[in-house]
Amino acid sequence: MHFGLSEEQEMIVTTVRSFVENEIYPHEQLVEKTGEVPVELGQEIKQKCIDLGFYACNFPEEVGGAGLSHLDFALVERELGRGSMALTHFFGRPQNILMACKGDQRERYLLPAVRGEKMDALAMTEPDAGSDVRGMKCTAVRDGGDWVISGSKHFISGADHADFFIVFVATGVDETPKGPKKRITCFLVDRGTPGFEVRDGYNSVSHRGYKNCILYFDGCRLSDDQVLGEVDGGFEVMNEWLYATRITVAAMSVGRARRCFDHAVNYAAERKQFGQAIAKFQGISFQIADMITEIDAADWLTQVGAWRLDQGLPANREIASAKVYASEMLARVTDATLQIHGGMGLMDDFPIERFWRDARVERIWDGTSEIQRHIISREIFRPLGA
C-alpha cells in the first residue's frame, strides 16, 4: 500500500494550483460582478494552457493530448475546482467522448478540439428529460439519406463558447417486455447549421459566468457524417466515454472545499469575540475538525475511484459514491464556513457566499445525488436479485 503521489503528480498539482491562484483568482471578482468572461481573457487563459501543454490533457498522446491517467487528471480537476468555473472552462478539457470520432470526424472535431481551435458542449438534458435521459423528446427522423432533428435541449453548459455540439437525440423506439424503449443516437452539430439555434438560457445562482443555454432544433438537417458512434448507438458511446466524467465533479468539489476550509481556519484563528479567537470555542473548532475529516475522506474516495478506472477495475459504484459524498461534503463545508464567518459570510466582500452558492449545483448536475444513490444501491442489490 502506498498512499503518496508520485513526484510528477506532486508537480502537476503544484503547477495547476499556482496557475489557478495566479491566473484565475485575480479575475474572479470581475466575473462575479459582470456574469461574463471577457473574450480576450478567455482567449488568454486558453493560450497559456496550450503553451503549458495542459490544454486537453485528458486526451491520449496520439491525438495531441498529454495522456494523463484518470488519477492524474482527477488531481488536475481537483486543483481547478478551487477556481471559478467560468474561467477554468478555458483551461480546456474537451469531452472525452470525442475519441469516438471516426474518419474525417477526427480532422473536423477531435483534433481541433484538442488543439484548442474549436470548443465543444455536450447536450443531453431537455425540459422534460433530466434524470430520465431516455425520456428525451428531441427526435431525428430519416429523410432521404439525411437526418432531420426537431426538439430542444436546455441547461447546456459552455454552449455560449461552443463551436460545435455533441447532441443526444432519439432515433426510434423499441418495444421491449418492459415497455417501449427509445433508441438514442449521438450527433455532432456545428454552430450555424440551418435549423439549429443557440438561445440564452437561465441565470443560475451557481457558477456565475459559466453559462447554460437552450439549444433549439427545428427541422435541422444532418448527414450520416455527423453521427458520433453508431446509429442507435448513443447509449453505447455515452456509457463508454461519459462513465468516468462524474469523477470530475467529485474532484472539483474536493478542491473547492479545501480552498474554503483555509478561509474557515484563518477566520476562526483571527476573529475575536469574548476576548479570544473564536477558534478557542469548541463549537467552532469541532466544526473545523469535522470539515477536514470529511474533506480528506472525499479526497481519498475520489482518488480511489480514479485509480480503479486506471486499473481497469469496476468503478461504477465507487465513482457514484465519490460524486455523492464529495458534492454533499462541499455543501456542508461551505455552509459551516459561512456560519464561522457570521454575517460577513453572506456579504460579497468575501468569496464565502459564492462558494456556498456554487456548491449547490454539484449535487444536481452530472446525475443528482438521488440518481447516484440509485446507482450505488442497484449495484449492491442487483446480484441479490432484489
Added chain:
Amino acid sequence: MKILVPVKRVIDYNVKVRVKSDGSGVDLANVKMSMNPFDEISVEEALRLKEAGKASEVVVVSVGPQQATETLRTGLAMGADRGILVKTDETTEPLAVAKILKGIVEAEEPGLVILGKQAIDDDCNQTGQMLAALLGWSQGTFASKVDIGEGTVDVTREVDGGLQTVKLKLPAIVTTDLRLNEPRYASLPNIMKAKKKPIDEKSPDDFGVDVTPRLTVVSTAEPATRQAGVKVGSVSELVDKLKNEAGVL
C-alpha cells in the same frame, strides 16, 4: 557556456509562518516547502539565456536535505538539464553553502552562476557575494536585467538611488532581484521529462566543507502586530490628523 543555478528549499511564500511555542525557531512540521522565489527567477533567467542561444546547459544545485530533490525536480520541470544534490541535514549557513558551491564551480566550470539575491527563510543575502569572493570572480548583485556580450555580461542593478549597470568579465556571479523576470510554470511535457533527467548526489565532505553551524539562534519571536489604520474622508481631515494627532506636520 554552462550556467549553474543554486536553488534552496524554503518555506512556501504563501505559508503563514508560525513561531514555535518555545521560541527556538519557526514551525516547519507539515508546512508546504517550495523553491525560494528568487531562485525561480534565477532558473528562469538561465533558461531564457539558453533559449536565446547564449548558454548550452543549465545545471541546478541544491544544498539541503533529501527532500531538496523535489526543489531540484521543480527546476528540471521548468527546463533545467540536470541537477546536483549536496545532501546535508544541518541548518545551512551562507558561508558553508558558498564553500560547497565553490567546489562545484571548480568541478563544473560554468561561465555564469545565477543565484537569488537572498532566500526568503533567513533573508541573509550573502551567499552570492561570498561565492564571488571565494572564487575571485566579478559579481553583479540585485540584477533587474542581464545582457550577455562577448566574454562579458552587463548587469543592471537595483540600487537605492535607482539603476546602475555594471559590465563584468565572464565567468561571473549574478544575483537576481524580483523585477528581473516572471518565472514560468512548469509545462506538462517538462514535468513528465523531469523524472528522466539525472540528479547527482554529493555530500559536503566531497568538497571538504564542514557545515556545522557557527551561529546560535538565541530566540525567535513574531514581529509586533501592527495596529489597524484609519480611513480618512478627505484631504483636509488627513492634514488635520497629521498635524494634531500624529504631530508630524
